[in-house]
Amino acid sequence: MERFSPTLARLAVRTQTPPPATHTNCYAIGARDVLLVEPAPADPAEQEAFFAWVSALKQEGRRPVGLFVTHHHPDHIGGLVHLANTLALPVFFHEETRLRAPEVAAWRLLDDGDRVVLDGPEPLTLDVLHTPGHAAGHLCLYDAQNGDLICGDMVASEGTIVITPEDGNMAEYLRQLERLDHLAAAFAHPAHGGPIPREASIFKRFIAHRLAREAKVLASLARFPEGATNEALLPVAYDDVSASANPIPYFAERSLESHLIKLEEDGKITRSSGRSTVRVSG
Ligand SMILES: [Zn+2]
Structure with missing residues (x-):
């Protein structure tokens, strides 16, 4: 104790x-x-x-x-x-x-x-x-x-x-x-x-970490003009997460989906038929 x-x-x-x-x-x-x-x-x-x-x-x-x-x-x-x-x-x-x-x-x-x-x-x-x-x-x-x-x-x-x-x-x-x-x-x-x-400042650091990941997901998605499936996007948006660190890839996959849901709610991407696409405003 x-x-x-x-x-x-x-x-x-x-x-x-x-x-x-x-x-x-x-x-x-x-x-x-x-x-x-x-x-x-x-x-x-x-x-x-x-x-x-x-x-x-x-x-x-x-x-x-x-x-x-x-x-x-x-x-x-x-x-x-x-x-x-x-x-x-x-x-x-x-x-x-x-x-x-x-x-x-x-x-x-x-x-x-x-x-x-x-x-x-x-x-x-x-x-x-x-x-x-x-x-x-x-x-x-x-x-x-x-x-x-x-x-x-x-x-x-x-x-x-x-x-x-x-x-x-x-x-x-x-x-x-x-x-x-x-x-x-x-x-x-x-x-x-x-x-x-x-x-x-642990809470600020965790917020910053999530927002940095969100920005990386968005930047990674921009490299796919035709949109990307989660499978295609994962290794790009999480290229810093070691694939050998099981079971991290599963968590990265679920985290990616959580980020994509938020990005869609924020109007920054569109999603259909299993593909996400960066929304071009204007
Ligand atoms: Zn828990």
């Missing part, structure tokens, strides 16, 4: 998460009553580590009151049912996550603007933010008092964040990154990798 402050501790558990990340961070937030963020571990040995962590927290006087889920991806809810049942805790998540997760005995739905108040020497108020874009039901938790933002898979300090059209939406993702940036949290605590200080 790592303790970042009197109100925040972390346990990283091994999960089946897209490389190069190998672990998902679980957080305990609260000074006495605590929310346990991410019932992530699917592996029995890692679940045992999670239970040992909870026991250690209890010995310190912490009182777990619920499991909080940022979103439904397997590396975040791998232990959902087993952990909820064994610890007899309710699950806190968004309705869109509940619809995509296995059924649990007790839950509480949260949405944007909700507040969770945790009792302790001083009550700790957590602001709930609904931040879709990576996943429809994605939630973040913000402790404005201490400047800690639990940001799930909105950004990462290792690996990349994949936006697929099946789960996400590129335009929405960018809007939500802007919102998180405006919080100016002292630290962002991602699901993968270490805490990210405000000075790192």
Whole structure:
């Protein structure tokens, strides 16, 4: 266990998460009553580590009151049912996550603007933010008092964040990154990798990275006057992504599709019969 402050501790558990990340961070937030963020571990040995962590927290006087889920991806809810049942805790998540997760005995739905108040020497108020874009039901938790933002898979300090059209939406993702940036949290605590200080401007960097990719997709498409299929466009628009880095090409393919959907919505390209074409205005 790592303790970042009197109100925040972390346990990283091994999960089946897209490389190069190998672990998902679980957080305990609260000074006495605590929310346990991410019932992530699917592996029995890692679940045992999670239970040992909870026991250690209890010995310190912490009182777990619920499991909080940022979103439904397997590396975040791998232990959902087993952990909820064994610890007899309710699950806190968004309705869109509940619809995509296995059924649990007790839950509480949260949405944007909700507040969770945790009792302790001083009550700790957590602001709930609904931040879709990576996943429809994605939630973040913000402790404005201490400047800690639990940001799930909105950004990462290792690996990349994949936006697929099946789960996400590129335009929405960018809007939500802007919102998180405006919080100016002292630290962002991602699901993968270490805490990210405000000075790192992580949200601005992720926005810039996406917009650079979008510009590259558009410039690559301009090289195909007759339009291009995704298959033809992918190696040009993602020529910097190593083909040997499996399963990155799959993610690049889904990311490309997300970018193309946004470019079409923005009126910058047209799409028909499986081909995208740069729109010439005038
Ligand atoms: Zn995810």
